[in-house]
Amino acid sequence: MLVGSIQKLMASGHRPVYVISIAAGLAGCHPRTLRIYEEEGLLEPVRTETNIRLYSDDDLQRVRVIRYLTQVRGVNLAGVKLLLHMRDATDLMEDLIRELAEIGSEDDDVDGQVDTADQRPKRGRTHGTRF
Numbered sequence: 001m002l003v004g005s006i007q008k009l010m011a012s013g014h015r016p017v018y019v020i021s022i023a024a025g026l027a028g029c030h031p032r033t034l035r036i037y038e039e040e041g042l043l044e045p046v047r048t049e050t051n052i053r054l055y056s057d058d059d060l061q062r063v064r065v066i067r068y069l070t071q072v073r074g075v076n077l078a079g080v081k082l083l084l085h086m087r088d089a090t091d092l093m094e095d096l097i098r099e100l101a102e103i104g105s106e107d108d109d110v111d112g113q114v115d116t117a118d119q120r121p122k123r124g125r126t127h128g129t130r131f
Contacts, residue, residue, distance in 0.1 A: 016046040016054035023055035027063040034063065040077050042066055042084065 023045075024031040034055070037043040043062060045053040062084070069075040069083065 014056055014058055016056045016059070018055045018060070020045075020053050020055070023053075023060060023063075027060050027067070029063065029067060037063065037066060037077075040081065042077065042081055 018026065020031045020034055024034055027034070034043065034045075034053070038045060038053070043055075043059060043066075045055050045059060047053060065084070066077075066080050069080045070077065075083065
C-alpha cells in the first residue's frame with residue numbers, strides 16, 4: 001500500500017524534484033533560460049531552504065509550451081505571459097463551471113424533494129377549515 005501511494009505522488013507531476021541543471025537538460029534549454037523565464041514571471045519554481053530552485057514535471061511542461069510559442073510561433077515573452085495567463089484563467093473558469101454544475105445537480109436533487117413537499121394538499125379555506 002505504501003509503494004502505491006509513493007508511486008502516485010511521484011507520478012502526479014506537481015512534486016518539485018529537478019534542480020535547474022537537470023530541468024534545463026530535460027527541457028532542452030540552458031539553465032539561464034529557466035532563470036530568465038522566472039525573472040519574467042513565466043515560471044515559479046519551488047525554492048528550498050538553501051534557495052535552490054526545484055522544478056516539477058508540470059514546470060517542465062510549461063517550459064516546453066513557452067519554447068514552442070517563442071521558437072515555432074514567434075511570440076515574444078510578453079505575449080507568452082499573456083497567453084499563459086489567459087490559459088490559466090480559462091482552466092480556472094472550466095473548473096468553476098464544473099463545480100457549479102455539480103452544485104447545481106445537488107440543488108436539483110434537493111429541489112426535487114422540495115417540489116414533492118409542495119405537491120401535498122394545502123390546508124386552508126379551500127378545504128373548509130375555519131378559524
